[in-house]
Structures are given as C-alpha cells and as structure tokens.
Amino acid sequence: MKIVFRVVAALVLLSVFVFTVSAQDAAVTVAFVESQPTTLDPHAGRTTDDFLVIRNVCEGLTNYDPVTLAPIPALAESWTISEDGLVYAFTLRAGVTFSDGSALDAADVKYSFDRLSDPNRGTSYTAGLVLRDVAGWADARPVAPSVGEGTPTPEPPTPPGAISGVAVVDDQTVAITLSRPITSFLTRLTLPGGVIVASGSLDASDGTTPPVCAGPYIAQEWVQNDHVTLTANESYWNGAPSVKTVNIRVIPEASSQVIEFEAGSLDISLAPEADLPRIREDAALSAQLRTIPTLGLYNFRVNLKDPKMGDVRVRRALSLAIDRQLVIDTVLQGNGVPAYNMFPPGLAAHNAEYAPFVRDVEAARQLLADAGYPNGIELTVRTDQNETENRVLNAIAATVAEAGITFIVNSTEASVYTQDRNACTMEMGGIRWTMDYPDPENMVVLLLPNAATRVNCGYGEVDVAAEIDTLYNQGISMPLGPERDAVFQQIEQIAMDNALIVPVYHGATSRLVSSRLGGLPLDNNGVMRFALIALQ
Structure with a gap:
C-alpha cells in the first residue's frame, strides 16, 4: 500500500x-x-x-x-x-x-x-x-464501576x-x-x-x-x-x-542493513551483535561504528517472600558472584555497560564511583555460608524465550557456579512467564527495563509496590519500603539539580544494600554511521x- x-x-x-x-x-x-x-x-x-x-x-x-x-x-x-x-x-x-x-x-x-x-x-x-x-486525568480516564454479585451491570462512565x-x-x-x-x-x-x-x-x-x-x-x-x-x-x-x-x-534483518551500509545504500544502519566482531576487525567499518549507552537496565526482580531469595545474604551473594563484564564481552559483544548499581550512564543521578556489586567470589561464598548454605545453593530464574536473554542467563550460570550457586534457567513462552511473573510464582525473573523518559524516578519504579508483580513479590512489605516511599515522594517534587539527584542516590543505596533487585547490565545501541x-x-x-x- x-x-x-x-x-x-x-x-x-x-x-x-x-x-x-x-x-x-x-x-x-x-x-x-x-x-x-x-x-x-x-x-x-x-x-x-x-x-x-x-x-x-x-x-x-x-x-x-x-x-x-x-x-x-x-x-x-x-x-x-x-x-x-x-x-x-x-x-x-x-x-x-x-x-x-x-x-x-x-x-x-x-x-x-x-x-x-x-x-x-x-x-x-x-x-x-x-x-x-x-x-x-481521572475524569478523562474514568475507571469502570465494579459489578456486585447479582446486580445489573452499570453503564460505563462517559x-x-x-x-x-x-x-x-x-x-x-x-x-x-x-x-x-x-x-x-x-x-x-x-x-x-x-x-x-x-x-x-x-x-x-x-x-x-x-x-x-x-x-x-x-x-x-x-x-x-x-x-x-x-x-x-x-x-x-x-x-x-x-x-x-x-x-x-x-529492512527488518539487521545483518541485511549492514550489507546495505557496506554497499553505500544506507547512511545509518544497525550493527547487530553477530556482526560486531567482523565490523571491529574492518578498519573502514570500525571507524564508522558508534556505540551509545541506552537508558535501560537488565535486572532480576526477586521474590522477597521466597524462603531463599527472601534472605538478603543470598541476594547479595548472587549479585557479587556475577561476572558482568565477561557476559558483556562474550554474549553482547561489548554492547552494554556492567550494572554495578541501578542508574545508567546518561542520567544525572548516575554515580560511576558507586559500585557495590563489583565481582567478589569469596565474599559471595561467605554470604552463602552465613545464610546457611556452606555447600552452595540452587536458584532458578524465570524468563521468556528471548534468544539474547537466554544466552546472557546461561553465561551468568557459568560465572556464578564459581561461588557455589547452581543457576537454573527456566525459559517458557512469553505469556506463561508474564502470568507467573505477575503472580510472582518464581524465585526471580529477568526484567528488560527500558526507561520511558530520562529521569531517575522512572528507574525507581522498579522498587515500588505500584504494580501487581511487585506487590506479589513483597516489595511493599520489605522493611525499607516506607523509607523508599518517603524519599521517592520527596524527590519527585524537588527542582532538577544535585540535591534532587542526591535523594534518588539515597534510594539507590538502600536498594543495593538490600539487593532488592539484582542489576546485571545497562544496554547500549551500536550503529554504523556514514563518515559523510x-x-x-x-x-x-x-x-x-x-x-x-x-x-x-
């Protein structure tokens, strides 16, 4: 058409x-x-x-x-x-x-x-x-009235x-x-x-x-x-x-875009992970490669009510056992930034010096021992059938094994995973979070009990929930600037101290951009x- x-x-x-x-x-x-x-x-x-x-x-x-x-x-x-x-x-x-x-x-x-x-x-x-x-807004988007048992269905609001x-x-x-x-x-x-x-x-x-x-x-x-x-x-x-x-x-196929770029038919193309090694080895192509961190965070949402993941020592042990850089280098071909904290590069609230989860296998082993797992622990992560995510998770499984963690990847059809994630019938699940707008409040929502999945995973019941909520409501109304960033950094530190989520990597996008x-x-x-x- x-x-x-x-x-x-x-x-x-x-x-x-x-x-x-x-x-x-x-x-x-x-x-x-x-x-x-x-x-x-x-x-x-x-x-x-x-x-x-x-x-x-x-x-x-x-x-x-x-x-x-x-x-x-x-x-x-x-x-x-x-x-x-x-x-x-x-x-x-x-x-x-x-x-x-x-x-x-x-x-x-x-x-x-x-x-x-x-x-x-x-x-x-x-x-x-x-x-x-x-x-x-509430009047413009009215909620349909609830229907009581045995009562007529009311007319929806106009x-x-x-x-x-x-x-x-x-x-x-x-x-x-x-x-x-x-x-x-x-x-x-x-x-x-x-x-x-x-x-x-x-x-x-x-x-x-x-x-x-x-x-x-x-x-x-x-x-x-x-x-x-x-x-x-x-x-x-x-x-x-x-x-x-x-x-x-x-041109839906990313690799086809690269071919068109090389032929001079495209001025900007995707540079998919599968093509990055070849692109980097080509002097002409590598000179035109641009990689930009994206405002996102791949992380694990954890079931804070789970007997194993409900223990902060287990969550911290897992966070410390992951070799994030190895995952990025081998699976993502450099298309990412290790997430040792919550806020991605590009946000004013990002603090590159704050890195509580730099890999430390011995510390991870000690935390597991303190939690009652001196001989190691078996943990299961849920996900859908996204190919890249599954390769990332299998790479993580290999790295955390050194700390005594047997990391099982349970990959199901997307609708099944979504249903189980919303009900939080899991120990943890992979979350591919991309920010809707560049403000730290849009990352902090990962900690708030304002969605069924986080409610069911216990994010509103954890000891620090009230403190996070108070700081969040303070931060969202403060003027833009360092003082506001500091409030969100407080939230980040509370979240990382308690390992409320397990950050893995911040994404990046790679493109070939014509030298003209x-x-x-x-x-x-x-x-x-x-x-x-x-x-x-």
Missing part, C-alpha cells in the same frame, strides 16, 4: 506522486529499527518505528537536549512554575507555523492534550506518562473528551495544572505523545494520515512494507534542516534526529 502526502494551499491532501530527490547529496537513507511504523498518529504511536517518524515530524512544548537529555524549550519559548509546583504557564513561540501553513496558538495545544486524554484516541501508552499527573487541567489563557499562553507537584513533568512532555498537532487535523485520522505538526520534517510518502520519505520543513522555527530528504527504508554525516546523527538517547545532522 502506498500513501503519499503533499501540502497544497495550506491543506494536507492525499495525492499520488513519487517524490524525486533533486539534490542527492542533501539526502540521507536510513532503515527502521524494528520493521516499519504501525501508525503515523502521535496519540496512538507505541513502537520504536512509530516514534522515529513522530519525533522527526512533530515537536512538543519541550524537547530534550541531545547530549544532556535535560528538558529544553521547543514550541514553548519559556514557562513559569507556581510556588506550589502545581501550575505551569507556557508561553508559545511567536511566528511558529505548522506544515500546512497555519499558525500555532494555544488552541492547538489544548486540542492536542484533549485528544491525547481521550481513551478512544490517545491509545499510546505515552498518554498516561504525559498526562497522568495533570488535573482532570469520558468528557477533554482534560480540565489544560486551559487556554490567551493565544500565546497555556496553563497546565497538576494534581501534585512533579518535577519530571517537563521531561514527560518530550515523549512522542506530548507533541502538538494543528487543531482538527487528526479528527478523521486512520493512522495513515500524516500529522500536521511544527517539527523539522514533513511526512511526504509512506509506501507500506517499503519506505517512508520525509522532506525538510523549510519554515521550521529553528531553521530549515541541512538534510533535505530522509528515506527510511524497511557530521553533527549529531544519534542523540544520547540513541534516537536518530535528522535535523541535527550536518552533511560533510
């Missing part, structure tokens, strides 16, 4: 034509990360490939700095925050226009957030992340179709009222669901209609199962991008942002 978009007479109309690149040297060709988009609707986007298009075509009130990942002004040139931290007043940039030529105003912001709050339209998981602390906490002050000002002070709100606004679209432009969207946004690019053509073409928005408020055309191809691409083709979140590319 071929879907082509053209801006004509200030309206986005469907038309049938093939876009021809007139300046080949100003064009860049890349490939989607997973497969291809499932939708172009920013309020329904949910995959990495959806977000790749949305982030380059649209923009929100805020964006994030490509290096520090801190929130920065975007469509809002400035904002003020009330003393109680509840009211954010955003002043919009003057003179900003959408891709259809219409002017940005506060009504567009209200339309965008009202639509995102609509449960029938805002189906992206980012809707809750952006708006859950905005006043009126959402208002708007969120009351977002209000137009004047054409250039929007006030957003929160239900509680939450410092990460500015960061959450950088999520794809938080982008601003022109009023009414998505009323009839079926997911294939391009969003009318004010970002650096315009979706020009979508040929499903083949490619998406973006063209530069020459009226972009921050200056027209130097890359005038971006062709994003559908200067600037910042990949930001420090591993996202391709084409407007940041400077052609050599």
Whole structure:
C-alpha cells in the first residue's frame, strides 16, 4: 500500500506522486529499527518505528537536549512554575507555523492534550506518562464501576473528551495544572505523545494520515512494507534542516542493513551483535561504528517472600558472584555497560564511583555460608524465550557456579512467564527495563509496590519500603539539580544494600554511521534526529 502526502494551499491532501530527490547529496537513507511504523498518529504511536517518524515530524512544548537529555524549550519559548509546583504557564513561540501553513496558538495545544486524554484516541501508552499527573486525568480516564454479585451491570462512565487541567489563557499562553507537584513533568512532555498537532487535523485520522505538526520534517510518502520519505520543513522555527530528504527504508534483518551500509545504500544502519566482531576487525567499518549507552537496565526482580531469595545474604551473594563484564564481552559483544548499581550512564543521578556489586567470589561464598548454605545453593530464574536473554542467563550460570550457586534457567513462552511473573510464582525473573523518559524516578519504579508483580513479590512489605516511599515522594517534587539527584542516590543505596533487585547490565545501541554525516546523527538517547545532522 502506498500513501503519499503533499501540502497544497495550506491543506494536507492525499495525492499520488513519487517524490524525486533533486539534490542527492542533501539526502540521507536510513532503515527502521524494528520493521516499519504501525501508525503515523502521535496519540496512538507505541513502537520504536512509530516514534522515529513522530519525533522527526512533530515537536512538543519541550524537547530534550541531545547530549544532556535535560528538558529544553521547543514550541514553548519559556514557562513559569507556581510556588506550589502545581501550575505551569507556557508561553508559545511567536511566528511558529505548522506544515500546512497555519499558525500555532494555544488552541492547538489544548486540542492536542484533549485528544491525547481521550481513551478512544490517545491509545499510546505515552498518554498516561504525559498526562497522568495533570488535573482532570481521572475524569478523562474514568475507571469502570465494579459489578456486585447479582446486580445489573452499570453503564460505563462517559469520558468528557477533554482534560480540565489544560486551559487556554490567551493565544500565546497555556496553563497546565497538576494534581501534585512533579518535577519530571517537563521531561514527560518530550515523549512522542506530548507533541502538538494543528487543531482538527487528526479528527478523521486512520493512522495513515500524516500529522500536521511544527517539527523539522514533513511526512511526504509512506509506501507500506517499503519506505517512508520525509522532506525538510523549510519554515521550521529553528531553521530549515541541512538534510533535505530522509528515506527510511524497511529492512527488518539487521545483518541485511549492514550489507546495505557496506554497499553505500544506507547512511545509518544497525550493527547487530553477530556482526560486531567482523565490523571491529574492518578498519573502514570500525571507524564508522558508534556505540551509545541506552537508558535501560537488565535486572532480576526477586521474590522477597521466597524462603531463599527472601534472605538478603543470598541476594547479595548472587549479585557479587556475577561476572558482568565477561557476559558483556562474550554474549553482547561489548554492547552494554556492567550494572554495578541501578542508574545508567546518561542520567544525572548516575554515580560511576558507586559500585557495590563489583565481582567478589569469596565474599559471595561467605554470604552463602552465613545464610546457611556452606555447600552452595540452587536458584532458578524465570524468563521468556528471548534468544539474547537466554544466552546472557546461561553465561551468568557459568560465572556464578564459581561461588557455589547452581543457576537454573527456566525459559517458557512469553505469556506463561508474564502470568507467573505477575503472580510472582518464581524465585526471580529477568526484567528488560527500558526507561520511558530520562529521569531517575522512572528507574525507581522498579522498587515500588505500584504494580501487581511487585506487590506479589513483597516489595511493599520489605522493611525499607516506607523509607523508599518517603524519599521517592520527596524527590519527585524537588527542582532538577544535585540535591534532587542526591535523594534518588539515597534510594539507590538502600536498594543495593538490600539487593532488592539484582542489576546485571545497562544496554547500549551500536550503529554504523556514514563518515559523510557530521553533527549529531544519534542523540544520547540513541534516537536518530535528522535535523541535527550536518552533511560533510
């Protein structure tokens, strides 16, 4: 199916034509990360490939700095925050226009957030992340009433179709009222669901209609199962991008992307683990290899109620017995960073000097002996059938055996594992956690009893649960900066002292980037942002 978009007479109309690149040297060709988009609707986007298009075509009130990942002004040139931290007043940039030529105003912001709050339209998981602390979210997403035995099924509540906490002050000002002070709100606004679209432009969207946004690019053509073409928005408020055309191809096999890169058909490609040894041995390819730590943590969620894993000495022994660097070097081919603590590199709260779980086999043996297992212990980890994770777990099993730990990997179909993990019918389970937004609170949720799996695993009953909760509620409302980071580092230390999770590694993404691409083709979140590319 071929879907082509053209801006004509200030309206986005469907038309049938093939876009021809007139300046080949100003064009860049890349490939989607997973497969291809499932939708172009920013309020329904949910995959990495959806977000790749949305982030380059649209923009929100805020964006994030490509290096520090801190929130920065975007469509809002400035904002003020009330003393109680509840009211954010955003002043919009003057003179900003959408891709259809219409002017940005506060009504567009209200339309965008009202639509995102609509449960029938805002189906992206980012809707809750952006708006859950905005006043009126509970009314916009009412919970269906419970049904008592023998009583008629009540009518489900009708959402208002708007969120009351977002209000137009004047054409250039929007006030957003929160239900509680939450410092990460500015960061959450950088999520794809938080982008601003022109009023009414998505009323009839079926997911294939391009969003009318004010970002650096315009979706020009979508040929499903083949490619998406973006063209530069020459009226972009921050200056027209130097890359005038971006062709994003559908090449699901990562190794095929490498072959295309070597042939000169791609400017950026994935560099999968299987190809990394060959890439590193090739002088030309290795010079174009980029590896960026990602904001994630592979870890074990433990059953704190389990007779064995409920003993902190056993948890700490396991944490100390893992040879993380060996796992990264042999299984991941260097595509990761050992997680000796909780927060990944790239977060301001990351402290590289804090490493409580550097490998110490003798200390692990002593802890097991103290816990009553002088002759060793048998532990079982649950997981699904993800190939890389299973290879990681088997490598871990080999390394912890030196400390007397027999580490059994129980791999089942994903739905079975998910059901058992939620019920916590396990000693521990592998968790592939990728942060939704770059704020330490989004990592600390791994410790909070706010999901069934962690409730059932006893995270709300452990002795330090109340202390963590107090610090968390203190930290989430503090201004960004070292003092706030210090509060989250306190939480991290409590979690590591008690080995509430077993951190294994922070992920990384490796890409081949053509030497003709200067600037910042990949930001420090591993996202391709084409407007940041400077052609050599």
